[in-house]
Amino acid sequence: xxxxxxxxxxxxxxxxxxxxxxxxLAMPGTQVLFAFLLVLPFQQRFRELTDHQVYVYYSxxxxxxxxxxxxxxxxxxxxxxxRHGEKEALLxxxxxxxxxxxxxxxAGMSASVYLITDFLFGEPATAVVTAVLGGLFIGxxxxxxxxxxxxx
Numbered sequence: 001x002x003x004x005x006x007x008x009x010x011x012x013x014x015x016x017x018x019x020x021x022x023x024x025l026a027m028p029g030t031q032v033l034f035a036f037l038l039v040l041p042f043q044q045r046f047r048e049l050t051d052h053q054v055y056v057y058y059s060x061x062x063x064x065x066x067x068x069x070x071x072x073x074x075x076x077x078x079x080x081x082x083r084h085g086e087k088e089a090l091l092x093x094x095x096x097x098x099x100x101x102x103x104x105x106x107a108g109m110s111a112s113v114y115l116i117t118d119f120l121f122g123e124p125a126t127a128v129v130t131a132v133l134g135g136l137f138i139g140x141x142x143x144x145x146x147x148x149x150x151x152x
Contacts, residue, residue: 063108070101
């Protein structure tokens with residue numbers, strides 16, 4: 001996002017609306033992942049996890065929680081800065097938190113898939129599936145947009 005201070009109120013409002021729509025797409029999946037991770041320890045078979053798997057589980061839980069924090073940050077900041085003429089700064093911060101949220105969401109999803117794959121199939125399936133999934137996150141979520149941005 002350019003740091004052009006000459007953007008009109010309408011342009012800033014449109015950018016804010018786009019950001020809100022993007023968050024509406026990302027939030028449900030993040031919340032479902034977090035909910036799944038919250039109930040997992042209360043399942044009977046959770047006790048069968050190795051210490052390593054418990055650490056992977058906990059990292060997935062924390063990544064999902066951080067992703068939610070980052071996705072909700074623009075809403076909280078918007079309310080705190082309502083009518084203070086800070087929309088440009090709010091959009092910059094919100095863009096950063098949105099990108100960071102996708103990184104934590106990708107990490108949380110990858111850790112969750114790692115955990116489940118390791119529990120069900122063990123190695124080498126765990127390494128292969130997690131590496132492919134991680135590559136897909138990096139390629140589609142970051143690689144394609146960066147290539148496009150560099151091309152422009």
